[in-house]
Amino acid sequence: MEPKQIKIALAGNPNSGKTTLFNKLTGSRQRIGNWPGVTIEKKEGTIKGHKHVTVQDLPGIYSLSPYTPEEEISRNYLLEEEPDVILNIIDSSNLERNLYLTTQLLELDIPVVVALNFIDVSRRDGHKIDSRKLETRLGCPVIETSALKGEGVDKCVACCIGAAEGDEQHGRAKKAGASFDAGVEQAIKDIESVIGETTPKRRRWVASKAFERDEKALVGLSLTALQKETIESIIRRAEEKLDDDSESIITAARYAAIKKLTDNVIVRAKRKDNLTRSDRIDRIVTHRFWAYPIFIAVMAVLYYIAISLGINTQDMVDGWFGDGLIPLVQDWMEGLGASGWLIGLVTDGVIGGVGAVLSFVPQMIILFILLGIMEDIGYMARIAFILDRLFRRFGLSGKSFIPMLIGTGCSVPGIMASRTIESQRDRRMTIINTPMIPCGAKLPIIALVAGAVFGGAWWVAPLTYFLGLFAVIISGIILKKTKIFQGEPSPFVMELPAYHVPSVGNVARSTWERSWSFIKRAGTIILLSSVVLWFLLHFAVVDGSLVMIEDDMIADSIAAKIGAVLGNLFAPLGFGGWQASLATVTGLIAKEEVISTFGVIFRIEDALDIVEEANYAGVAAIAQHFTQLSAFSFMLFNLFCPPCFAAMGAIKREMNSAKWTWFAIGYLFIFAYILSFIVYQIGLLFTGGAFSILSGLAVILLAGSLYLLFRKPRAGVLVSA
Amino acid sequence: MLTLNDLKVGETAVVTKLHGQGAVRRRIMDMGITKGVPVRITKFAPLGDPVEINVLDYELTIRKSDCTLIEVERTK
Known part of the structure; x- marks a missing residue:
């Protein structure tokens, strides 16, 4: 007979080692999804060696009051789904605050098993914890665990099963855990x-x-x-x-x-100077003077490693596709007698398109590993702490920095990281502004403009990062003063967790989840768009019928016609030609498509590789298409305009509202358009152009933007909850 | 009225009352800042805000503007 199914709910404070315990309990037997109606991750798994026992990971919460979406989910789950047992993980070095949740869980009339985690850390620090006494007083089993080292995990499982099967010894709290005054x-x-x-x-x-x-x-x-x-x-x-x-x-x-x-x-162990190890680290890391130099140094090292390692791996992946897979598939298809256009579609359109996107994956993985380590150690919370004051000035919170940091790799996981921000207002602001940070895929655009148009000027690349940051600041200030976002940023109540040795499992998992969200799109939306784009570029309408055209007739293609129409929109920004317009549109598929499209149009093979190898002479044909001013305007627009489809998808998921998704996309488009418009038109005046209606409009737009930026905040500012 | 905002680094106090209302206040209370709980100012962020507070043997950070809602009594 099959044993009865047992459902365990895993609940606990953030930073209590919950993720580590969940991974130890379930190994790879996990299912990840979203809770209905919200974008908070839902994780479920089966216990190793006990097929009939499932664990539901609840979001990290401090309380069961329904004030944050996480708390509401946990509360609803516990009340409505009625798990057989609650496994409550608590941080032994932070007993009182963790027990706050425990005493609430004990009132739910569901058997509770307490895992007293980080017991090894507490022992090392010399604290003496009498878990038997705690067990008696709480009236539920208390098990000493170290999830990281696997200590006590099996005992937790045994206890949960015992409690769920109605074993009196593990039974429900007979007296409620805490009796009040x-x-x-x-x-x-x-x-x-x-x-x-x-x-x-x-x-x-x-x-x-x-x-x-x-x-x-x-x-x-x-x-x-x-x-x-x-x-x-x-x-x-x-x-x-x-x-x-x-x-x-x-x-x-x-x-x-x-x-x-x-x-x-x-x-608690008596210490001479009353300082824990975390205090000692914090003394330096959040020091009045040293905090920022350390922060900058950490960031510099992080990006140095990611980029220097990334370039090699990128070449490797490009090699696999360009020199390995494409010729192989080509030969194979030719052998089968496939027609030329089909071979072109598969090799150029599908493999080439997807390969270009996938070549960013190794660099992204390295970046995500490093960021994952910083998160697991506890440094991310310190970054939020030292930057909150700064970010609040432009309507964001200290926690907004993390999504933006991840966004330098890829906007998709960056936007997803905004989940940790409790307040909806701050979360929306962060989601809207994160795509402005130049992501990895925008780097080739920057490289092209810096290298081919500005003769390899070293300052163009750093300038764009500052421009990105600057755009976020300006945009934040403007948005903060609008009616929809008025008011103070929401409260910033955050725990500064004790520093921990990072766990390989946690870092690996967060890296995988973030990278996968990107790779998944390469296989779906980017694949599909690459195919569509290939058709538009290789077919033309001649005398009312669709014909395939040779590569040198690309100016007659459907894509070129579409580009020419869109050119009217972009002409005031200095790039009204169909080539640049089309490249901008294909950038919506993935930003590096901008360069690939130029490559196809100007018949430069492997344009993206050439740019990445800094061989700018090879892409001179593209550069000739621009003046320095129009190239700069083109770059600005492509950096700040709505991001690629994948990122738009992420915006839609995280906003969880069609209205807010369209607001974000519309806002980004208008922001980029106006910025490029002002730069190009006023730039024309400075480079000897005559004053025109357009330059007049640019001056008015500039004045208007400055007004939005410097106006007084609206009266009657509300403190939003 | 003495609030948490009036304390200097290293000073300790006991919470006597929480002002304000709604979710923020509840969150602060849930995190352990309730009547009768001792608190110590650990440090200010490099730019002077937010504040790091030691409460119930862990480190909590809140903004100065929220500190003004927390009435305290200095302890020696």
Whole structure:
């Protein structure tokens, strides 16, 4: 007979080692998806060696109050899905705050097993933790674990299974884990007896939520008006007696109860200078003066490694495709007697198009490994800490930096990283501005302009990064002062976790998930678009019928016709020719397509490779198409205009709203258009052009932009929640 | 009224009341800043804001503007 299915819910604070434990429990048997309606990652897995036991990873939360989407998901899952057992992981070096969640979980009438994690770190630091005493007081099993080293993991599994199967020893907390001070306890007991008959299950949980005036917890209970009134009067009496509001009363009571629970459970080691290892590191890393030089140095090393290692790997992947796969497929297809156009489509269109995109993957993987390590160590939180003040000035929060940092590799995982920002307002701002940071695929455009048009001027490339940063700042300030985004950035309440040795598993997993989100698109949207583009470039409409054309007749292709129409739109920006217009449009597929398209148009083979190898003479034909000014304007527009389809897809998923997706895309287009327009038209004046209607318009737009930038924030600023 | 914002680095205090309302306040309370809990100012960020606070043996960072909502009593 099949054993009964057991569902374990894994819950715990952020930074408690939850991900590590989940990976240890499930190995590779994981399914990753999204929670319905929100973009928070949902992970489920099967326990190693126990096929009938599944683990549901809940988002890292500090409490079960429904204030952040993560908390609401966890709460709804626990209340509605009713897992058989909750495995609550807590950080042993941070017992009291972690137990805050535990005491709430214990009220849910679901068996709880506590994993006392980082026990090795606590032992090393010389703390003495009496887990047996804690177990007795909580009334649920407490297991000492070190998820990183695998210690206690099997015991957790055994305990969870035991608890789920109704083993009395592991049974549910017989007395609720924490009993409050007499006054509060009485009020909750009173409420319990009021709701008694209407609430068969979880009476204490509902009563304590009712005491907090948590409307959501009472939904679904058919309380009469009289019952509601009685509850309200019980709350009011307690509030008067304790001279505070009920929410404060209950959080304070909970922490007071935890203090009693942990009394004599943990004996902290006495230190001479009262400093932990993390304190010592922080003394330097967030030092008044050294914080920024260290930050800049870390970033410099990171990018040096990613780029220097990346170039070699990029060549390697290009080699596989260009010298390996393409000739192989070509020979094979010729052998089968396939027609010329089909071979062209497969080799040029499909393999060439997708290969160009995939050549960025190694560099991206290296960058994501390094960023993953910084995250796992705990340095990312410090970056948010030292940059918050700066970012707040332009309407973002310190946490916005991380998405932008990842965005230098690829906007897609960058946009996805905005999930860690709690406030919807800040998250939207970050999503809109992240694509402005030059991603890896935009580098060839920069290289082309710097190398071929500006004669290899060294300052063009760094300048574009500063331009990216500058654009984010300007855009942030402008957006912050608009009606939709007005108000202070949301509160910044963040834990600075203790530094930890990074775990190979965690870093590998986050790298894989981020890179995969990019690779996946290469196989779908980029593949499809490459095929469509190949057709448009290789076919023309002659006398009403579709004919395939030779490479040297590309100016007659359908793509060229489309480019010519779009040229009217881009002419005021200095690149109205069909070639540049078409390249800009193909950039929407993937930004490096801009260069590949030029290559096809100007009949330069492997244009992207030539640019990457800095052999600018080879791409002189492209350079001749531009003046320095129009090239610069072209580059600006391509850097800041709506990102590639993959990134737009990411925006849509993270915004989770059609309106906001279109707002972001429309905003980016207008921002880029106006910026290029001003630069080109005013640049023309400085290079001896005559004053025209367009230059007049540019001056007006410049004045308008400066107004938006420097105007006073709207009156009546609200502090948004 | 003395708030967390009036304390200097290294000073310790006990929380006496939380002002303000809504989600921010609840979040701060959930993180352990509640009536009767001792706190210590660990440091200010290099640009003077936000503030790093030691509470319940861990490090929490909040902005100065939110510190003004936290009423405290200095301890020696």
